[in-house]
Amino acid sequence: MIKFEQFRVKTQEREVLIDITNEINNLVRKYNIKEGVCRIYIPHTTAGITINENADPSVIKDISNYLSKLIPKGGGLGYSFKHGEGNSDAHLKCSLTGHSLDVLIHENKLMLGMWQGIMFAEYDGPRNRRVFVQIQGE
Amino acid sequence: MIKFEQFRVKTQEREVLIDITNEINNLVRKYNIKEGVCRIYIPHTTAGITINENADPSVIKDISNYLSKLIPKGGGLGYSFKHGEGNSDAHLKCSLTGHSLDVLIHENKLMLGMWQGIMFAEYDGPRNRRVFVQIQGE
């Protein structure tokens, strides 16, 4: 069985990680799969998807904040970004943290680690974004 | 159904992102899958795969250029790379942008976002490279 779903995420800040674990868990439960995989795919070029800690909120803030020090909006390290829209930093951050993610399903459960949350990664918000989800299994 | 395919990419520069969306789309169309996934895998350690904007060519140039400022060929930030071949920067860039990528297939279509292209990421060219593609679906 292969099922496709999608939902929206409205982001409120330019750079922020948003926990979408509940949304993903609800979709996985809907199909009652014993063994399989949940694929999450972000169809944007300035937003992506990653896994990180969802217990202490300072973790995801540290991640966003330090990424914007490493890759400042206009460029840095003697290089100025050329792309006219002025968001090359967001494009690069996306390629670093990635657009697609697989989470395993085993014995009807999404196999996240104890501290893991699935994080929508916004790098050029605020925007109205889409998340594609595909659930495959038996 | 699970099908394996491969093709070659000849890169002309040391560091460059090359749009291979058309090649991937042609393979996906060949198998006429309704729901499934297209996995792309790069069997190298100094080249990888990523998603980014294929509209304005300055985006992928900004990405390559800024990555080589962050991780210069010989090292930086007080650290000199030890690997004798002198391409540790390329090995690290690969691990950052990744070697494998899933793109979803839904209603016979590769579900790329409007601005997304599938980019072969060369970090130590020019070389003759391979791309593995696996298409799974029903």
Place this chain on the structure above:
Amino acid sequence: MIKFEQFRVKTQEREVLIDITNEINNLVRKYNIKEGVCRIYIPHTTAGITINENADPSVIKDISNYLSKLIPKGGGLGYSFKHGEGNSDAHLKCSLTGHSLDVLIHENKLMLGMWQGIMFAEYDGPRNRRVFVQIQGE
């Protein structure tokens, strides 16, 4: 067929890449799959998974060493990490190199490139870690 497996990795250093290719290959051989995929997933937030060269050991040392220059333990570039556990650098490195990885299986063989090894990426060891593996195919 979809099979779930797991094993442990004991890491001895704070930051180190450990070659787990043999462990993965043994699991893949066990199921005698002709065409399929091996998914590797790390259920932690300060350790992940990546592909890189397993021939010259200086490559993976260069990767760990340079990552800790780019993202020092306490912060850098004018930013001090806020997370109380003091390992935000490890959380960020994980999101950069990733938590999930697909390696293709074709004609009963794990399709790694000649120089590729599958590397468990420890960023906050020493710890006793888990690796989830899912093998799907026909």
